[in-house]
Each structure stands twice: as structure tokens, then as C-alpha cells.
Amino acid sequence: MTSLRDSLRDLRRRSFTGRGHEVAVFRAALGTTGVLFVHGPGGVGKSTLLDAFAQVAPEAVRGDARHFGHAPETLPVPSAGPCPVLLLDTYELLEPVDDWIRDHYLPSMPDHCLVVIAGRQPPGPRWRADPAWRVLTRVVALGNLPDADGRAYLDTQDVPEALHERLLTISRGHPLTLSMIVDAVRRGTVPDTLDDLPDVVGALLGQVIDEAPTPRHRTALELCAQMPVTTEDVLRPVIGDDTGAVFAWLRARPFVDESPYGLHPHDVVRDALNADLRWRDPDRFAELYRRKLVAVRDRILATADERERVQLVVLAVVLNGRRSPHDALRSLPPAMGAYPDGLRDGDQDPIVAMTRRWQGEQQAGLCAYWMRKCPTAFRVFRDRRGDVRGFAARLDLTERDLGADPGADTLWGYASQHSPARPGERVRAWRFFLDAEHGQGPSPSLTLFVACQMLDIMLLDDDTAWTLVGAFEDVQRWTPVMTLLDFREAGAYTIGDTTYPVYAHDWRRAGFTAWVDRLHAQQFGAPARLADADDHDPVLSENDYTEAVRSALRDLHAPELLRSSPLTGTRLVRRQSTNGRPPTEALRELLGEAASSLTPDLHRLVERTFLQPVSTQERVAVELHLSFNTYRRHRDKAVTRMAAWLWDRETAASAYT
Known part of the structure; x- marks a missing residue:
């Protein structure tokens, strides 16, 4: 007679997808002495993976730290046999007795015993310091499901294929989040973002995030969720004297990772924290968002090295892009080691060649003309080896530049017609952009191009009258983004068979502070301004x-x-x-x-x-x-x-x- 337990196990087995690599590692380890230490944040599927291991090794003895105390007699012991297996779940609850488990409990296991430990934290430093355990322990970091595995899971749940992309984007492939969203869909709610599912967000935070011990720790979590990366100097103005201890607590969270630039939470945790705070306390969310804008700019301006500056902007661009409703920003990839540089000897030929390939002979000739005339205007995007991957050019136009380039003529003409530069003022124009392999499609070069534009705005001198962008080809893709960034449509020009839309912002009418205020307002629902919104406020002669x-x-x-x-x-x-x-x-x-x-x-x-x-x-x-x-x-x-x-x-x- 089949029990309810058997039915539950069968249903879970049929819905299990992915994790092929981890299961293969487990199979290969059977019959050997050692520890597989599986770690990952809450909801990432550690217990489900142990279920799959138990299917492979039905004789395995399984224990969950939630169901027994720390006394030796309460801990499970596998029976002797050719391939004894012990599956130990929720190990984070046993961390207070980690030394005893490592030094006494595990050494008492039968010979050739494979022990699988699953917890939120990776093994502590004493595991790594002991040369014997270092040999016998294999660490498996469990991450979110790849897209293919996520789609396979949605297929097993009979979710319409038309919804797959949306649900995977919202969940970031986090198994618990994906499962809870599927439940919401079955109940009749098809979300656009996590903001549409406050009940799911609340339940998710309860499962994934440990209870913050004080309001300051909670504030640190909320600020970390907003920042591209978090360091002590970012927290100090908000947290105060005890910043070091709070930062150390934040650093120890299993859902927080380290990078060369600081701490950052896992994407789904970031999304959940932001969605929860926006729903629970919108005024506080707005306050933290504004603090984030100031803190990010202050950190970037305090960084002397240009490459480091750009990388910090890249982090912010990629993070904010993932939340954007616009695919042009949402699809921006990480820089993947690419970096911006100046024009060097030998760069001209590959730049002209990629321009000819993607944009034709006339555009290639104009690109060569500007490299001769203004070599310092070019940003060359290089890969890790230093090879040319892509490029962009930012020209400071003057009336003397007219007549040689229809694109430059159009850019200058718009500024002159609508509000001419006054003596000593500059007209800055982004005229070229390409990636060698992807043209103007998503690429590390595109991410660097967007980051360079953002950094240029942050570093604006007061003598800049206009910034114009005339480098993009796809008007449908980029007009909503440029409107969001407070750049108005400003005509277009044609080179060869390609038409390039032009976008413009007059910094004399709306300087950096006003620009940030407008971005902030749009983030919280204010409509984009009309193209002629500032025309009633002329720039004075x-x-x-x-x-x-x-x-x-x-x-x-x-x-x-x-x-x-x-x-x-x-x-x-x-x-x-x-x-x-x-x-x-x-x-x-x-x-x-x-x-x-x-x-x-x-x-x-x-x-x-x-x-x-x-x-x-x-x-x-x-x-x-x-x-x-x-x-x-x-x-x-x-x-x-x-x-x-x-x-x-x-x-x-x-x-x-």
C-alpha cells in the first residue's frame, strides 16, 4: 500500500530538474571516504538536492539539524556497509558545535563513509586549515538554476511557455522564488516584477534572510540592497560609530558576496529587499535611493584611477539595468574584464575595419578623419589581453568643425538652433560607437560605452553647455532610454544606409542636481518630460x-x-x-x-x-x-x-x- 510519504516523494522527484553536475559529483564520490560540503543561501535548493542524492543512494541515512539537539546520541550514524552515506541538512544550526563535529563526530563514521553536509555557509577556516580535512572535503557552492533548468522546471509545472522568460527574469533562477511565483500564477496572478507579489516577498524574506538583530543591521541590509557595492565608508554616515561590527555581520550573511569593490547581495535577495521596503515604507525607500545616488557619485569621484572609476560605474549601470523596464538597459552584460583606454598606435586599422564592416565605407572614412583630427576624443575598449574590442568617440565640437561630417553638422546645428553655446562653453557630442563582434548589440563594449557616458555626466564641468548623443542606430530601442535619462529627441542624420537619431540635453537649463532629481522622480512614478519642457526657460545671452x-x-x-x-x-x-x-x-x-x-x-x-x-x-x-x-x-x-x-x-x- 502506497503511503502519503511515497506520493509526496514521487511528486517531488518528478518536479526536480537540473543539478546534473552536483548529482554526478555525488555519484562519483560514492564508496569513498570524505565530505561533500554543499552550501548556498536559503531557498537555493539544498534540501531538494539532498532528496535527489537520497534517490541515488536509497540506503543513505538522513538527518536535519532542525530535528535534533546537539547531544551526541541525537545525531544520526549510518549503518556499516559497502557504501555508507550520511546526509546532514541545515548545518548552519550546528555551527556552535562545528569543532566537535569535525574533530569527534565525523571521525567516528564507518570506513568509506561519504558524508554530505548542506548549510548556508561554506566550511569555516578550521576546515581549510586542517591538511587532512582539506584533502577529504569537496566544497560545492550551489547557485541559482541556469535558464535551461529553469525552463525545464516550468515545463514540469505546466506553466505556459509565453510566461517562461518573464518568470525567470523575476526569479533570477532562484528555485524557491520561482516555485512561489508559479504558485501565484496558478492562483491567477501574473506578475511583472516582485513588487506585484508582496505576500511572496514577505515569505521569501522569511526563508532567505536571517532576522536582523537590530534596526541598524536592517538598515545596512536595505542600503546594501540599493548600492552596487557596499563598503564601510558607505555605511558610516547611516550606521554611525558601530559601522565595523555591522559591516562584519553583513559580510557573514550567506546571501552576500564579496568583490574587489565591496559587498553585494545575491540578485534575488536584492530584489526582494527592495520590493519589500518599497511596499512597506515607500518614503524610506525613496530616502535610501537618494542616499544611494549621492554615495555612488561620491565614491566614484573619490577614486583617482580612471579604470577603477569606470568599473564602479559599470557595476551601477549593470545593476540598475537589470531592474529597468527597457530591454536596451536590461540586456547590458558585465564588462567581463574589458576596460576603456586611449587611442594607441596600431588601433586605427582595426577601428576603421570594424566600422567599415558594420556601418559602411562612408562612416569608416569619417571615423578615420576624426581619429586624425582629434585622437584624444576616442575611447578604445580593450579585452583582458589589451586587444581592441570596440570603441567610442566624444567630440568637443566647434563651428570650425563644420562641413566635413554630416553627423557633426547635425549635432552642432541642433545646439546652435535651440540655444547656441556662449563664449567659453562647450558642445560635447558622442559621435561613434561599435563593438567588433556585436556591432551595437549587447556586449561588454556597449556596457562600457553607457558607463563612459554616465561618468562623463558625473564629471561635467560648468562650462559644458550641451551633451548630444548621435552614436546609436536603433531609434526604437534607445529613444525610451534617452528620454528616461532626460535627453530629448533632436533630429537625426544619415550616413550611407544608416540613420542615426540624435538626443540632446542642455546643462544650462537643467544641471547635474536637477538631472538627478528628475531621474529620482521618474524612479518613483513621475512621467517623463515633454521634449520642449525647458524651451520656456531660455539660456540668457x-x-x-x-x-x-x-x-x-x-x-x-x-x-x-x-x-x-x-x-x-x-x-x-x-x-x-x-x-x-x-x-x-x-x-x-x-x-x-x-x-x-x-x-x-x-x-x-x-x-x-x-x-x-x-x-x-x-x-x-x-x-x-x-x-x-x-x-x-x-x-x-x-x-x-x-x-x-x-x-x-x-x-x-x-x-x-
Whole structure:
């Protein structure tokens, strides 16, 4: 008679997929003396794998640390035989007596006994330090299911094939997550992200993540989930004095891995923590997200080596891309050892050859032209061996560059038509991009190209008026991404048989801080802006700027009028408006600094007329012993000089930062 246990075992056996390598390792080890130490985070399938081992070795004795105490008589012992096998599950609960198990319990096993230990943590340092155990122990790190195994599992669960890609993307191949999502689908819910399944997220966190001992530990987990990588300096502003101990706790979590740049959680844990916090406390999620943006930029700017900087940006780009609704970002692969470099002798021929292959003879000729004219504009993407894998070019265009390249002409023409660069300002244009093997498809070169663009924005000088991107070919694929990044559609140009869309951002209208604020707002549901959203806020010419200074001085003590001054949107005022200071306060301060640059007689006139007016202008003229006509000439001269002083800093602001 078949028991319920038999039915359950049969159903589990039929739904088991994948893990062929691990099962093969177990089969090969049967009949030998030693330990297979299987480790992995909660929900990754360690117990299910032990079920599969038990199918291979039906005489195996199995024990689960949840079901017995630490007394010697409660621990299982396999019977003597030709191939004794002991399967020991949930070993993390036995870590307090790990030394006793290694030194006394396991050595008492029968000869030729194979012991399989399954736990969340890998074997501790004393296992590795003992030369005998080092020989007898094989460590098996259990990760998420590969796509093929995940699809096979979904087939066994009769999930429609049309849903496979979506469910595998959401679950990251994590077996427990995938199983719980399948259950949700059977109950009638087809999610787009984990955010759609708060009950699954709650249950998943309960299974995967240990209880954080204090609110600070929980905060460290939540911040780690947001950051590309986490180090103590990232945690310190949030955690405080005990950062080292909290970081050590975080480092010891089985779902947290180490990289050369810091700690990062497993993808499914990151997704679950973020989905839970966004659902449970959206304001706190938004606060941590903003802190993340600041912390990532601060860390990147504090890194001197350019290759290291780019790699940190790559981590952020790949992480954020995986969460993106846009396939162009979601499909960005890791850099896989590729790195950006300058143009070297011998690079020109492979770059021209790949351009000719992918984009035709005319584009190849233009690429060769720019390499001769502006070799420092090129970023060459190299593989681990230093060979050319791909390239990009960022040109600083001027009017002298017109006439040789239809692409450069279009890029410059858009900026000139919509808001020309003022004296001392730069028009920056990304003109070329290719990967040798994949063209403009997903590749490490594409990831590096996106990372270089992001880094360029982080390092912008105040003298950059425009950034334009005219290097992509696929308008359908990249327009939603560039709109998300606050780059408007700005026409297109054709080279050979290929049309390249152009995207543009005017940094004088929306500087870096405003740009980050817009990205943050869109992250939390704000709609993308219309292409002409900033056109009502023109960039001031020098004459307009002088008139705006004159008006601001007149309105200096009328807050409602001063708030509407076009000067409040200028780069100079934005840079002064830090730490939440109102733009009008920053503008008053700048006008005071400009007045202080005047000669003493003109400074006194401006102070009594505008900064601290005490009477009518006629009375001020009398007090200064000037005729009214002379007073007005001096007043106008002072205002003109103040405007020139401010204009000089507005158009060449990087020299004064």
C-alpha cells in the first residue's frame, strides 16, 4: 500500500530538474571516504538536492539539524556497509558545535563513509586549515538554476511557455522564488516584477534572510540592497560609530558576496529587499535611493584611477539595468574584464575595419578623419589581453568643425538652433560607437560605452553647455532610454544606409542636481518630460543677462518678483543654492559679491541704492554729492560692471569652483 510519504516523494522527484553536475559529483564520490560540503543561501535548493542524492543512494541515512539537539546520541550514524552515506541538512544550526563535529563526530563514521553536509555557509577556516580535512572535503557552492533548468522546471509545472522568460527574469533562477511565483500564477496572478507579489516577498524574506538583530543591521541590509557595492565608508554616515561590527555581520550573511569593490547581495535577495521596503515604507525607500545616488557619485569621484572609476560605474549601470523596464538597459552584460583606454598606435586599422564592416565605407572614412583630427576624443575598449574590442568617440565640437561630417553638422546645428553655446562653453557630442563582434548589440563594449557616458555626466564641468548623443542606430530601442535619462529627441542624420537619431540635453537649463532629481522622480512614478519642457526657460545671452541683473537689483527686496528672475535658473545661482538654500537667497549673495568687486565709490552707491536702500535715488545722489545725471551714469556703470563680473563667472564658471 502506497503511503502519503511515497506520493509526496514521487511528486517531488518528478518536479526536480537540473543539478546534473552536483548529482554526478555525488555519484562519483560514492564508496569513498570524505565530505561533500554543499552550501548556498536559503531557498537555493539544498534540501531538494539532498532528496535527489537520497534517490541515488536509497540506503543513505538522513538527518536535519532542525530535528535534533546537539547531544551526541541525537545525531544520526549510518549503518556499516559497502557504501555508507550520511546526509546532514541545515548545518548552519550546528555551527556552535562545528569543532566537535569535525574533530569527534565525523571521525567516528564507518570506513568509506561519504558524508554530505548542506548549510548556508561554506566550511569555516578550521576546515581549510586542517591538511587532512582539506584533502577529504569537496566544497560545492550551489547557485541559482541556469535558464535551461529553469525552463525545464516550468515545463514540469505546466506553466505556459509565453510566461517562461518573464518568470525567470523575476526569479533570477532562484528555485524557491520561482516555485512561489508559479504558485501565484496558478492562483491567477501574473506578475511583472516582485513588487506585484508582496505576500511572496514577505515569505521569501522569511526563508532567505536571517532576522536582523537590530534596526541598524536592517538598515545596512536595505542600503546594501540599493548600492552596487557596499563598503564601510558607505555605511558610516547611516550606521554611525558601530559601522565595523555591522559591516562584519553583513559580510557573514550567506546571501552576500564579496568583490574587489565591496559587498553585494545575491540578485534575488536584492530584489526582494527592495520590493519589500518599497511596499512597506515607500518614503524610506525613496530616502535610501537618494542616499544611494549621492554615495555612488561620491565614491566614484573619490577614486583617482580612471579604470577603477569606470568599473564602479559599470557595476551601477549593470545593476540598475537589470531592474529597468527597457530591454536596451536590461540586456547590458558585465564588462567581463574589458576596460576603456586611449587611442594607441596600431588601433586605427582595426577601428576603421570594424566600422567599415558594420556601418559602411562612408562612416569608416569619417571615423578615420576624426581619429586624425582629434585622437584624444576616442575611447578604445580593450579585452583582458589589451586587444581592441570596440570603441567610442566624444567630440568637443566647434563651428570650425563644420562641413566635413554630416553627423557633426547635425549635432552642432541642433545646439546652435535651440540655444547656441556662449563664449567659453562647450558642445560635447558622442559621435561613434561599435563593438567588433556585436556591432551595437549587447556586449561588454556597449556596457562600457553607457558607463563612459554616465561618468562623463558625473564629471561635467560648468562650462559644458550641451551633451548630444548621435552614436546609436536603433531609434526604437534607445529613444525610451534617452528620454528616461532626460535627453530629448533632436533630429537625426544619415550616413550611407544608416540613420542615426540624435538626443540632446542642455546643462544650462537643467544641471547635474536637477538631472538627478528628475531621474529620482521618474524612479518613483513621475512621467517623463515633454521634449520642449525647458524651451520656456531660455539660456540668457550676455545682453539678456545684463538686463536680468538690472531687474534683479530693482526687485531685490520684493521676494515675489525676485523669484521670477531668470537668474534663479542660471548655473551660477544653482551652484550657490546648496543644502536646500532658496535660489533667491543665493542670488542676493552673488549680487553682494559682485558689488564688493567694485571700486569703493561705486560699491557705496550700489549699497545705498540697491543692497540696503535708505531713500529715493534722488536723495542718494544728494547724499553722495552728485548731480542726478552724474549719479545715473555711475549707477549704470556699476550695474554693467556687476553684470560683467557675474557673466564672466557664469560662462567660465569652472575656473572659479
